[in-house]
Amino acid sequence: MIAVIPVSPLNSAKSRLSEFLTGEERKLLLMNMIMDVYNALEDLEVCLISKDDEILNFSKELGLIPLKERGKGLNNAIKQAINAVEDEEVIVVPADIPLIKKYHIKEVISKSKKNSIVISPSRGGGTNLLLLNPKDIIEPKYEGFSFLKHIDEAKKRNVEVIVYDSFLISIDVNTPEDLGEVFIHGEGTHTYKYLKSLGIEVLPKHSSAGRFIIKR
Amino acid sequence: MIAVIPVSPLNSAKSRLSEFLTGEERKLLLMNMIMDVYNALEDLEVCLISKDDEILNFSKELGLIPLKERGKGLNNAIKQAINAVEDEEVIVVPADIPLIKKYHIKEVISKSKKNSIVISPSRGGGTNLLLLNPKDIIEPKYEGFSFLKHIDEAKKRNVEVIVYDSFLISIDVNTPEDLGEVFIHGEGTHTYKYLKSLGIEVLPKHSSAGRFIIKR
Numbered sequence: 001m002i003a004v005i006p007v008s009p010l011n012s013a014k015s016r017l018s019e020f021l022t023g024e025e026r027k028l029l030l031m032n033m034i035m036d037v038y039n040a041l042e043d044l045e046v047c048l049i050s051k052d053d054e055i056l057n058f059s060k061e062l063g064l065i066p067l068k069e070r071g072k073g074l075n076n077a078i079k080q081a082i083n084a085v086e087d088e089e090v091i092v093v094p095a096d097i098p099l100i101k102k103y104h105i106k107e108v109i110s111k112s113k114k115n116s117i118v119i120s121p122s123r124g125g126g127t128n129l130l131l132l133n134p135k136d137i138i139e140p141k142y143e144g145f146s147f148l149k150h151i152d153e154a155k156k157r158n159v160e161v162i163v164y165d166s167f168l169i170s171i172d173v174n175t176p177e178d179l180g181e182v183f184i185h186g187e188g189t190h191t192y193k194y195l196k197s198l199g200i201e202v203l204p205k206h207s208s209a210g211r212f213i214i215k216r
Numbered sequence: 217m218i219a220v221i222p223v224s225p226l227n228s229a230k231s232r233l234s235e236f237l238t239g240e241e242r243k244l245l246l247m248n249m250i251m252d253v254y255n256a257l258e259d260l261e262v263c264l265i266s267k268d269d270e271i272l273n274f275s276k277e278l279g280l281i282p283l284k285e286r287g288k289g290l291n292n293a294i295k296q297a298i299n300a301v302e303d304e305e306v307i308v309v310p311a312d313i314p315l316i317k318k319y320h321i322k323e324v325i326s327k328s329k330k331n332s333i334v335i336s337p338s339r340g341g342g343t344n345l346l347l348l349n350p351k352d353i354i355e356p357k358y359e360g361f362s363f364l365k366h367i368d369e370a371k372k373r374n375v376e377v378i379v380y381d382s383f384l385i386s387i388d389v390n391t392p393e394d395l396g397e398v399f400i401h402g403e404g405t406h407t408y409k410y411l412k413s414l415g416i417e418v419l420p421k422h423s424s425a426g427r428f429i430i431k432r
Contacts, residue, residue, distance in 0.1 A: 121383055123339075124427040125400045125420055144420040147400060167337055170383040184341045184363060204341055204360040211340040 001109065002087040003041045005034070005064070006077045007050040007095045014096075016175050020216055025198065031058055032190040033173060036098035038062060039190075040105055044091070049081045078140040082132075090135040097128050098182060098191035099168040104129075108164050116160040120169040121147045128169050180212030217325065218303040219257045221250070221280070222293045223266040223311045230312075232391050236432055241414065247274055248406040249389060252314035254278060255406075256321055260307070265297045294356040298348075306351040313344050314398060314407035315384040320345075324380050332376035336385040337363045344385050396428030 007030070014026045021029060034055075038046055048059040049067040056066040067084055069077045082090055091108065093100065108118050112133045120129035125145035132138065137159050141149035154161045171181045179195060183202040186192035203213040223246070230242045237245060250271075254262055264275040265283040272282035283300055285293045298306055307324065309316065324334050328349045336345035341361035348354065353375050357365035370377045387397045395411060399418040402408035419429040 121401065123397070125396070145400060165383050166381050167383045167386040168381050170386070180341070181339070184361060185337065 001044055001089045001091065002085045003044045003046045003091045003093060004078060004081040004085070005037060005046060005048045005059075005093055005095050006069075006074055006081065007034070007048060007052065007055050008074075009050070009052045010055060014174060017173075017179075020176050020179070020200065020214065021198070027054075029173070029191065029194060030055070030095060032194040033098040034059065034064075034095050035062065035190045037093060037095055037100060038064060040100040040102050041091075041093070042102060044105070045087070047081055047085055048095075049077050074142045075140045078142070082135050082140075085135075088135060089131070089133045092130045092132070092140065094128060094172060096172045096174065097122075097169055098173065098189050099171050099185050100129075100166075101168065104164070104166055104169060111162050111164065113160070116162055117150065117154050118162045118164050119147065119150055120164045120166055122170050122172050126172075128172055129164065129166075176214040177212055179214055217260055217305045217307065218301045219260045219262045219307045219309060220294060220297040220301070221253060221262060221264045221275075221309055221311050222285075222290055222297065223250070223264060223268065223271050224290075225266070225268045226270060230390060233389075233395075236392050236395070236416065236430065237414070243270075245389070245407065245410060246271070246311060248410040249314040250275065250280075250311050251278065251406045253309060253311055253316060254280060256316040256318050257307075257309070258318060260321070261303070263297050263301055264311075265293050290358045291356045294358070298351050298356075301351075304351060305347065305349045308346045308348070308356065310344060310388060312388045312390065313338075313385055314389065314405050315387050315401050316345075316382075317384065320380075320382055320385060327378050327380065329376070332378055333366065333370050334378045334380050335363065335366055336380045336382050338386050338388050342388070344388060345380065345382075392430040393428055395430055 010027050017026055047065040047067055049069050050056055051069045060066045067081055078092055108131055112118050112131050116133055118131035119127055122128040125147050127146040127150055138153040151161050180202045182191050199216055201215045205211045205213050226243050233242055263281040263283055265285050266272055267285045276282045283297055294308055324347055328334050328347050332349055334347035335343055338344040341363050343362040343366055354369040367377050396418045398407050415432055417431045421427045421429050
């Protein structure tokens with residue numbers, strides 16, 4: 001079993017956070033999130049694939065296996081990584097889910113069996129964790145409603161689908177609102193400490209749904 | 217063990233959905249969500265507290281125990297219900313989390329022990345499930361960042377906190393975006409069928425985070 005973390009180039013990273021964070025800060029945010037995701041994966045080998053040399057160097061220093069991305073698009077990056085590694089089973093997780101914990105990975109692995117996928121949703125219909133057992137059991141179909149696409153793929157191929165239901169895994173950090181979730185649920189993470197150090201503050205919005213007001 | 221569902225008056229129900237749904241439709245949406253939440257709670261007695269006679273009559277017909285709300289505000293409603301019931305342990309869930317499943321309730325109950333709370337977050341820092349064992353172990357502190365408030369309350373009183381991490385429980389339906397989550401994850405629910413019958417359609421937004429475009 002190996003984990004694969006695909007990472008987009010830094011210059012386009014997290015552009016929806018540009019109201020709150022400079023380019024340099026978004027880069028540091030990404031690095032902090034990579035540390036948190038890597039912590040959750042501590043018992044596994046982890047391969048990080050990216051076009052960006054700075055991210056590759058950073059991940060190498062942390063102890064991840066860096067892989068230079070050659071093709072175009074997220075699905076091709078994941079396929080390249082899956083082909084490059086020797087392991088028979090692969091867990092794919094994005095770099096921007098800093099609330100993921102070690103116990104999630106343990107539980108996900110314990111639920112996995114031959115000829116199955118384990119999948120966790122992101123908000124918005126996406127996929128924030130995908131365990132492929134074996135690694136070529138379905139093709140990665142990220143982007144759009146990838147959660148539904150992955151389940152469809154599995155059904156077409158008679159592959160068992162195990163949904164791993166986690167709020168913490170569902171939170172990918174893309175918008176200022178997402179920073180709010182890190183403030184509520186992220187104590188003890190690198191990402192939380194970094195955002196705190198920037199003087200970011202989070203207040204409840206006065207409404208029954210309680211979304212966030214983010215201040216800096 | 218009894219479940220308590222507090223419900224706000226119909227005339228203010230789900231006003232952030234008024235772009236998409238008429239007042240009558242929002243009422244029917246609420247009734248469908250109550251049916252889904254009640255399904256998840258099938259092995260328990262369920263008390264629904266509301267000021268609204270139409271909702272109370274509807275819930276009585278379904279088989280819930282209706283309780284006329286007398287005070288003001290969500291926390292007082294919950295306290296009134298907790299005092300009214302004879303059971304020693306109470307699970308509080310809102311009416312607007314139609315993706316909750318029977319297996320969640322089973323797992324939550326199995327994790328509960330004397331002198332503990334089991335809590336599940338909503339997005340935005342709120343609380344979408346709260347099991348109090350026994351029922352007066354902490355005061356309900358809904359509104360604002362109630363997830364943190366409930367944990368603080370428990371710590372102050374030396375009460376064990378068990379966080380039950382569920383994406384499906386975290387989805388409360390308040391905004392058009394939330395309808396998107398019901399379309400992705402709600403197959404088989406009354407709420408999903410009702411929204412489908414209204415001709416609502418959901419498309420992925422073209423962006424890496426994949427939030428929704430909701431059309432009608």
